[in-house]
Amino acid sequence: DADVTQTPRNRITKTGKRIMLECSQTKGHDRMYWYRQDPGLGLRLIYYSFDVKDINKGEISDGYSVSRQAQAKFSLSLESAIPNQTALYFCATSDNSGQYNEQFFGPGTRLTVL
Amino acid sequence: ILNVEQSPQSLHVQEGDSTNFTCSFPSSNFYALHWYRWETAKSPEALFVMTLNGDEKKKGRISATLNTKEGYSYLYIKGSQPEDSATYLCALNTGGFKTIFGAGTRLFVKA
Numbered sequence: 400d401a402d403v404t405q406t407p408r409n410r411i412t413k414t415g416k417r418i419m420l421e422c423s424q425t426k427g428h429d430r431m432y433w434y435r436q437d438p439g440l441g442l443r444l445i446y447y448s449f450d451v452k453d454i455n456k457g458e459i460s461d462g463y464s465v466s467r468q469a470q471a472k473f474s475l476s477l478e479s480a481i482p483n484q485t486a487l488y489f490c491a492t493s494d495n496s497g498q499y500n501e502q503f504f505g506p507g508t509r510l511t512v513l
Numbered sequence: 514i515l516n517v518e519q520s521p522q523s524l525h526v527q528e529g530d531s532t533n534f535t536c537s538f539p540s541s542n543f544y545a546l547h548w549y550r551w552e553t554a555k556s557p558e559a560l561f562v563m564t565l566n567g568d569e570k571k572k573g574r575i576s577a578t579l580n581t582k583e584g585y586s587y588l589y590i591k592g593s594q595p596e597d598s599a600t601y602l603c604a605l606n607t608g609g610f611k612t613i614f615g616a617g618t619r620l621f622v623k624a
Contacts, residue, residue, distance in 0.1 A: 403556065430610060441517060441614035442602075449610075489557070493610065499545040499564065500610050504556040 402426045405490050405505035412480055413513050420475045420508050422490030430493045431473040432502065433457075433465060435486040442489060448473055449495065480512040515542055517605050519615035526593050527623055533589045534618040536603035540584035545606040548577055548588055551617070552599045560588075560601075593622045 403424045412418055422431065430449050434442040434457075444457030448467040462484060464476045477484055487509050491502040518537040526532050538546065545564045551557035561570040566581040574591045590597055600617040607613065 401556070434614075439522070439616055441616045442604075443614075444612075447610070499547070499562050500606050500612060501547060501559050501562055502604075502612065504549075504558075506554065506556045 403503055403505040405508050409509045411511045416480050418477045418480050422473045424471055424492045426492050428492035429495045432491040433475045434489045437486050482512045485512045515613050517613050517615040519618050523619040525621045530593050531591045533587050536586045538584050538605045542607045543581045544608040546586050547604040549602040550599050595622045595624045598622045
């Protein structure tokens with residue numbers, strides 16, 4: 400079984416809809432991250448969390464919110480989706496005792512906003 | 514704004530060819546450099562973490578070198594196989610949790 404899972408894997412929605420993307424991990428890591436990937440760009444950090452109920456904004460947090468109610472789960476919400484949020488979204492985890500912050504990724508959620 | 518550049522953006526090679534690509538980063542911000550391999554529809558997976566100037570790492574036919582003074586890393590694949598087709602991401606760790614990703618080099622290996 401995969402250590403970091405994301406649901407759904409694909410989602411098509413309409414402008415203005417509320418969307419939630421889920422991430423679960425079995426690695427026992429405290430740190431979790433949400434990134435988005437757009438063609439021609441590197442992964443950009445949306446939000447990150449270092450512990451349950453700890454929430455921190457990344458470089459592109461506008462239009463997104465997150466929730467960390469359990470160590471194993473980190474959910475990303477788009478309150479009112481817009482077309483430029485069409486992207487591939489990755490969840491990742493890392494061990495807070497790791498010296499170089501190696502990250503472990505989920506398989507991604509491809510979101511299309513029409 | 515820190516930038517991690519990868520070149521080329523994409524690369525098409527024949528099975529059996531050896532190939533290499535580059536990751537460039539600002540040397541003054543270096544703490545560690547990660548290489549990840551990302552196959553379409555799968556999770557990116559760590560290949561190497563490189564920390565010291567002159568580091569060389571190897572895993573099977575894939576190897577990587579690091580020059581922190583001039584701010585670059587090379588990834589080499591010897592005798593490319595179709596299963597090497599993937600996007601190769603490099604990521605600069607500037608200390609702590611902060612990681613800046615390059616846009617990746619997409620490799621296509623034709624049988």
